[in-house]
Amino acid sequence: xxxxxxxxxxxxxxxxxxxxxxxxxxxxxxxxxxxxxxxxxxxxxxxxxxxxxxxxxxxxxxxxxxxxxxxxxxxxxxxxxxxxxxxxxxxxxxxxxxxxxxxxxxxxxxxxxxxxxxxxxxxxxxxxxxxxxxxxxxxxxxxxxxxxxxxxxxxxxxxxxxxxxxxxxxxxxxxxxxxxxxxxxxxxxxxxxxxxxxxxxxxxxxxxxxxxxxxxxxxxxxxxxxxxxxxxxxxxxxxxxxxxxxxxxxxxxxxxxxxx
Numbered sequence: 001x002x003x004x005x006x007x008x009x010x011x012x013x014x015x016x017x018x019x020x021x022x023x024x025x026x027x028x029x030x031x032x033x034x035x036x037x038x039x040x041x042x043x044x045x046x047x048x049x050x051x052x053x054x055x056x057x058x059x060x061x062x063x064x065x066x067x068x069x070x071x072x073x074x075x076x077x078x079x080x081x082x083x084x085x086x087x088x089x090x091x092x093x094x095x096x097x098x099x100x101x102x103x104x105x106x107x108x109x110x111x112x113x114x115x116x117x118x119x120x121x122x123x124x125x126x127x128x129x130x131x132x133x134x135x136x137x138x139x140x141x142x143x144x145x146x147x148x149x150x151x152x153x154x155x156x157x158x159x160x161x162x163x164x165x166x167x168x169x170x171x172x173x174x175x176x177x178x179x180x181x182x183x184x185x186x187x188x189x190x191x192x193x194x195x196x197x198x199x200x201x202x203x204x205x206x207x208x209x210x211x212x213x214x215x216x217x218x219x220x221x222x223x224x225x226x227x228x229x230x231x232x233x234x235x236x237x238x239x240x241x242x243x244x245x246x247x248x249x250x251x252x253x254x255x256x257x258x259x260x
């Protein structure tokens with residue numbers, strides 16, 4: 001479900017990269033460019049890794065993923081529906097069995113090429129955007145970071161949806177259940193929760209930075225809401241109502257043609 005819902009859009013910069021926009025707009029813009037470019041030329045990722053090799057090595061050492069969007073794992077062999085498996089039930093020593101196996105090999109070859117040019121390109125695009133964005137953040141934050149490198153890695157993971165459930169000790173069965181019931185992207189959800197939890201500890205370098213970036217993020221979202229309301233000709237009373245978190249569906253929303 002995640003695979004089918006995610007392939008076909010370029011929403012990465014506004015989902016995993018949304019808070020990054022508040023942290024470093026310049027890095028976000030560069031990430032956006034490479035994210036789009038990698039779809040048309042997947043080789044872009046290799047060049048970026050080569051150009052920022054030391055940064056990628058540091059990120060890998062401290063557990064910052066360089067890509068691997070979790071909703072593309074369903075495309076890996078053995079993780080999808082075994083559509084060709086019934087053909088294996090036909091006895092191999094029969095003419096039908098020989099034809100069935102040839103048909104399956106041909107079908108797998110065609111499917112592999114189709115996947116490479118569709119899912120494969122989107123995966124390259126996601127991996128390139130995520131990895132490059134995290135590398136740019138690392139290089140921008142490292143010189144003035146007041147904490148240690150593991151804290152910097154944790155901050156970047158939380159900021160960009162890279163908190164690995166497996167690294168937290170979550171079992172395979174629980175991860176599978178979470179992936180089906182909990183959210184579209186459990187890793188991204190855990191990272192978001194982690195970012196807010198870290199902000200509750202402002203006495204630490206990671207917590208202080210998390211609190212600052214969340215303030216900028218909420219402030220930016222509020223400013224966009226107010227400006228969009230003004231552009232739509234909304235009254236200040238209407239805009240004020242939308243700024244109330246207790247306003248239900250009207251919170252941060254505008255009424256357009258009877259819909260919020």
